[in-house]
Amino acid sequence: MQTDSGYQLVRLNNGICSVRSLADAETFHPVVGPVAEAEALYLHQLRLCERLQNHAGEFVIWDVGLGAAANSLTILHATRDLACRIRLVSFDHTLEPLVFALKHAADLGYFGGYEAHLQAFIHKHRVGFQDGPQTVNWEFHHGDFPSLLISQMVGRESVKPLPTPHVILFDAYSPARNPAMWTLPLFTNLFQLLDPRRPCAMPTYSRSTILRVTLLLAGFFVGVGHATGEKEETTIAANNLSLIAEPLDRRWLDRARRSHSAEPMVEPVYRIAPLSEENWERLQAHPQFGRV
Template sequence: MNIELTADGSNTLFVPELNEHYHSVKGALTESEHIFIRMGLEHHPSPSPRVLEIGFGTGLNAFLTLLYADKAQRLVRYTTLERYPVPSELIEQLDYPERICPERAADFYALHRAAWEEDVQITPYFTLHKIQTDFTTYGFPDKYDVIYFDAFAPEKQPEMWTQALFARLFECLNPGGILTTYCAKGVVRRTLQVVGFTVERLPGPPEGKREILRASKP
């Protein structure tokens, strides 16, 4: 994997084998804040939301959620599924805490150093549970309020975007739960609708994708 600078000054990772970036080259930080925090977590009314992230990756979404949870004083229980953890030396080179919130750098690195397969309280408002697993075979024993669907693009990993898997995500959401994703392709929108979601096409992040999707469980 290689580190690449994106248009908003934040870094992302590029995977040559997939010819794919972990975040938008138009702005990694801008994309994550817009899609997962503003259009996702902020949109759900629960004072103690349970969040499921598909793809821990660089930890950017988790770090932004931690900062938001502390600021909003919402008790967030954050579960994240990752099959291939990013090596620690690359995490340090991304410089996310230095760009986003230098005084909270220790919390960012605590996310990556936290033990797998157990609850780890990082701050009074943020508890992390990392699971090293294959999303396509995971059993989803728990219920959630918000899902960050941040898998690689459908054309790169089509097995992550199937109707069967979205049906399982629908079932593991509490009523009123929401799923947000950067991918607004028609086939993804229709698949989400088929399994029971009510789907909205929303404006994408500034200078980024034109549209994103937010899917809600009635």
């Protein structure tokens, strides 16, 4: 199918189109397609319609890995009839997949009605609009996400603070391709930037032991996440246990200890290793499990 600027339109087995990065050799939503995955992983799992209906004031969504904007647009579209104020904060180190996707909006099928807003967003890195009862303020933070978190941590006085999120859509490429987005320092910084008084949940598509250990050691509570059609199980993390329907339990902890791939990556270099004694001790002391 069509290719330009390093991205390609691919048709999945179910006939739905998705975007593929040629340089990273990754298809964005490879099995069920962009909308079905965003609905299962984020919209339904986070009960976003219900939360938005009951929320007073601005509801902040961090969209980590804006890519071709399928996750963000699926959420905006599904909640457009609700009287709510959404502040969407998107991060990526490139706008190329979005520019590419917008050119192929008709094939991708999830842009309906947002094209003009996205043109403004691409040019100004922000756009605000009223869509019926829904108010949207959408901003783009261009750059390397791990570095951006570090600058938020160290430059608290000189750097404009980001609005703290109520939910995070975490959608980077896989750890093997994109290890810098899955390290313990990254998730530790992310956790520390959350507001403990603002419960925040973060689903992500992986169910790997190494990811779950990394999130726990970063400070999150971690649970089993909904199936997406592509995966029978995913992962949800949160800074508040009440947001996790099925927290990982002691049986999972014992399996993690025996796993050949459980030790978090500290450097942005992909590697597989069993859990160290030190991290096993730290995991057991996590408030989700208490001391064994």
